[in-house]
Amino acid sequence: MKIAVAGTGYVGLVAGVCFAEKGHNVICVDVDENKVKLMKSGKSPIYEEGLEELLIKNYKEGRLDFTVDYKLAYKDADAIFIGVGTPELPDGSANLSYVATVSRQIAESIEKDCLVVVKSTVPIGTNDKVEQFIKDSLVHKVKIEVASNPEFLAQGHAVRDTLQAKRIVIGTESRKAEETLKEIYKPFNLPIVSVNRRSAEMIKYASNDFLALKISYMNDIANLCELVGADIEDVARGMSYDPRIGESFLHAGIGYGGSCFPKDTKALKYLAAQHGYKLRTVEAAVNVNTEQKVKLFKKAAERMITFKGLKVAILGLTFKAGTDDLREAPSKDNVKLLLESGADNIYAYDPVGIDNFKKLYPKEINYTISPEEALKDANICFIFTEWDEIKNIKPEKYKELMKTPLIYDGRNIYNLQEMKENGIEYYSIGR
Numbered sequence: 001m002k003i004a005v006a007g008t009g010y011v012g013l014v015a016g017v018c019f020a021e022k023g024h025n026v027i028c029v030d031v032d033e034n035k036v037k038l039m040k041s042g043k044s045p046i047y048e049e050g051l052e053e054l055l056i057k058n059y060k061e062g063r064l065d066f067t068v069d070y071k072l073a074y075k076d077a078d079a080i081f082i083g084v085g086t087p088e089l090p091d092g093s094a095n096l097s098y099v100a101t102v103s104r105q106i107a108e109s110i111e112k113d114c115l116v117v118v119k120s121t122v123p124i125g126t127n128d129k130v131e132q133f134i135k136d137s138l139v140h141k142v143k144i145e146v147a148s149n150p151e152f153l154a155q156g157h158a159v160r161d162t163l164q165a166k167r168i169v170i171g172t173e174s175r176k177a178e179e180t181l182k183e184i185y186k187p188f189n190l191p192i193v194s195v196n197r198r199s200a201e202m203i204k205y206a207s208n209d210f211l212a213l214k215i216s217y218m219n220d221i222a223n224l225c226e227l228v229g230a231d232i233e234d235v236a237r238g239m240s241y242d243p244r245i246g247e248s249f250l251h252a253g254i255g256y257g258g259s260c261f262p263k264d265t266k267a268l269k270y271l272a273a274q275h276g277y278k279l280r281t282v283e284a285a286v287n288v289n290t291e292q293k294v295k296l297f298k299k300a301a302e303r304m305i306t307f308k309g310l311k312v313a314i315l316g317l318t319f320k321a322g323t324d325d326l327r328e329a330p331s332k333d334n335v336k337l338l339l340e341s342g343a344d345n346i347y348a349y350d351p352v353g354i355d356n357f358k359k360l361y362p363k364e365i366n367y368t369i370s371p372e373e374a375l376k377d378a379n380i381c382f383i384f385t386e387w388d389e390i391k392n393i394k395p396e397k398y399k400e401l402m403k404t405p406l407i408y409d410g411r412n413i414y415n416l417q418e419m420k421e422n423g424i425e426y427y428s429i430g431r
Contacts, residue, residue: 001184004029004077006102008039008066010046010158010259010325011119011151012083017051018162019081020058022187027065027073039066047324047352050159070102074109079184081149082130083119092266094123103130106144107137115180116146121204121264123271127171127197145177148197150204155258156322167191171200205271208264209282214249215256216285219292222252222430232430233412252430254384254410255292257319257328262289293330296382296408297337299427303406304380308342311403313378315371315393316385316411317350317357324352330410331384332360339364347374351389375401386411395422 001024005016008030016028030036035045042059044052058064067073074080084098099120106116116134118127131146138144148171153161168185170192172178178194185192195203222232232252240247256262265286272279304310319329326332331348338346339361347366348357354367368374371390375381375398383390391413398405405424407414412428419426 001025001078002076003027003184004073004080006070006080006082006105007084007098007120008035008045009083009085010048010153010155012081013039013044013046013055014048014051014153014158014162015081015083015119015151017054017058017064018159019184020064021054021163023063024184024187025063026058027067027077029067029070029073031068033068036066036068048158049156049322054159070105071109074106074114075111077110077114079115079117079180080106080110081117081119083151086120086122086263088263088266092270094121094263094267096122096126099126099130100133103133104137107134108139110138110142110144111140113143115177116144117149117181118146119149119151121150121208121260121267122201123267124198124201124205127201145172145174146197147172147177147181148200149181150200152204152207155325156320163188165190167193169193169195169200169203171195171197173197205264205268208260209268209285211249212256212261212265212289213281213285215261216288216292218250218252219255219429220288223292223295225430230430235430251412253292253412254296254330254429255289257293257330258323258325259327262286262328265289293333294337295429296410296427297334300380300382300408301337301341306342307338307380308344310343310345310379311377312338312343312346313374313381313402314346314348314365315350315374315381315383315390316353316387317348318353318385321385321387324356326353326356326360329353329384331357334382334384335361335365347378349374349390350385351387353385372397372401378402379404380406381408383407383409383411383413386413395419395424398422398424 003019003024003026005012005028008028016026020026038045042056044055082102084102086094089095127146127148134144150169168190170181225232236250239245265282269279269282317331347368349368349371395418399422407426409428
């Protein structure tokens with residue numbers, strides 16, 4: 001099929017590349033001409049394992065293209081996927097302005113019957129509004145339908161999670177729209193869950209918020225473990241054998257970040273409030289996560305008289321390994337607090353996130369090309385991301401490189417006994 005994709009962020013670009021990989025003719029639309037030129041040159045604007053290789057392959061083979069000309073892209077497409085951002089507004093609601101802009105462009109451009117598919121995460125009922133908005137604004141006498149097709153990719157594994165998804169969720173209001181989406185996804189050979197549009201929208205929020213709940217629950221239990229002398233790693237291992245619980249998302253740490261969990265928990269909380277309902281479990285997850293992000297800084301602040309004049313090493317800047325995304329990354333909250341507390345000699349390492357972090361702190365921080373450079377003569381070290389380059393550092397290396405081997409580990413990378421045996425003052429989460 002001929003598919004157009006609006007937006008080339010994590011959702012849009014990954015979807016477009018994977019549709020092309022499965023044999024569809026795909027054109028991706030973005031408003032940024034430099035970004036389009038970058039992609040045409042074979043470069044991915046985002047760091048995602050396997051994405052650039054598939055982008056190059058399908059572009060060279062003629063199944064994938066990029067443009068800023070939305071009229072050209074939309075006018076004769078069989079299906080148009082909307083994958084633009086829905087960022088969080090100050091009140092926690094989702095900003096739908098980008099979805100609205102694309103909807104208007106579609107209405108002005110399509111010249112044949114078309115299925116419009118919303119992949120962006122949107123509040124329940126948005127697909128209904130998008131369909132009415134497009135119909136009200138149509139320039140040509142064509143028929144359109146709108147379907148919901150939320151994504152469930154995890155950053156760092158987005159390509160794998162698309163090509164090998166556990167399920168494809170589609171929300172439609174007609175048999176024709178359902179069959180069209182099933183035809184698009186037929187080459188993927190994956191289970192399809194077909195529901196109505198509002199249920200599909202809710203599945204996305206309910207899934208993400210449940211995982212966020214699980215993370216915050218484990219962090220809450222980890223904090224209690226520290227007080228009563230239990231080890232959260234042992235607790236999680238014991239829990240994981242229960243098939244009703246499972247082993248995923250039981251790892252305690254310094255909270256969730258990224259583009260999905262923080263935004264989606266707040267959005268669902270806001271949506272519930274708009275309907276006069278209070279999602280108490282989701283509110284609790286949000287509150288726990290907010291406090292958890294700076295837990296290690298607070299521990300360190302109690303331990304230290306001052307951060308001024310000390311060399312502070314930071315290992316890991318992105319919200320998790322495998323991505324260059326800094327959205328809601330704990331490193332941002334902690335660096336802000338460190339700078340406000342007088343830290344004037346911060347050295348930070350991350351294998352892919354430095355360029356993005358420089359946009360926030362171009363001069364206030366020293367950036368290094370290796371973790372060893374950050375650790376050299378450091379007085380204190382914070383670990384915020386579990387990159388392999390960081391996990392592979394041996395405990396004795398901290399003792400060898402640092403002036404005072406004082407480690408605050410937000411990812412529970414190291415064995416407590418091993419760190420103690422190497423003469424390292426080591427603080428982690430829930431242990």
